[in-house]
Amino acid sequence: MTDEDYMRLALEEARRAAELDEVPIGAVVVYEPIDPATRRSLAEPRVIARACNLRETTRDPAGHAEFLAMKQAAAELDAWRLTGCTVYVTLEPCIMCAGLMHQARIDRCVFGAPDPKAGALGTLYRVNEDERLNHNFEVVPGVLGDECAALLRAFFARKRRK
Numbered sequence: 001m002t003d004e005d006y007m008r009l010a011l012e013e014a015r016r017a018a019e020l021d022e023v024p025i026g027a028v029v030v031y032e033p034i035d036p037a038t039r040r041s042l043a044e045p046r047v048i049a050r051a052c053n054l055r056e057t058t059r060d061p062a063g064h065a066e067f068l069a070m071k072q073a074a075a076e077l078d079a080w081r082l083t084g085c086t087v088y089v090t091l092e093p094c095i096m097c098a099g100l101m102h103q104a105r106i107d108r109c110v111f112g113a114p115d116p117k118a119g120a121l122g123t124l125y126r127v128n129e130d131e132r133l134n135h136n137f138e139v140v141p142g143v144l145g146d147e148c149a150a151l152l153r154a155f156f157a158r159k160r161r162k
């Protein structure tokens with residue numbers, strides 16, 4: 001499975017959000033245990049969480065797709081520390097979600113579309129590489145970015161027509 005394959009799963013989640021009349025953003029968390037000494041993989045990567053934006057449905061300001069997916073991943077691993085995890089999300093994370101990525105010590109975040117209004121992993125802030133913080137993580141922007149952005153544009157165009 002490539003980054004694009006996992007982003008397709010995140011896009012499935014985003015479409016599920018649109019069906020619920022939520023802003024279509026989706027996320028998955030992939031876990032690959034790594035031997036800390038050798039940096040070798042100890043097992044095949046696997047999807048341990050998947051979620052979509054549920055802010056309206058749950059009336060929860062923290063109901064962002066990647067936030068919910070990271071909470072699920074922590075429950076699945078029975079640990080707050082998400083070392084070995086990559087978070088795939090269709091839209092660039094906000095400061096809250098980037099903050100949770102920092103707190104959870106994730107290895108990587110792969111996102112689709114950049115967010116000019118709230119993006120905290122390169123656009124407005126660079127939370128992942130701020131050296132004042134005690135954990136930095138890798139970011140891969142723009143994976144299937146056009147497809148992720150098109151889904152958002154279509155949703156808002158539909159809203160405006162209503």
Ligand SMILES: [Zn+2]
Pocket residue numbers: 064067093094095096097098
């Ligand atoms: Zn967020």
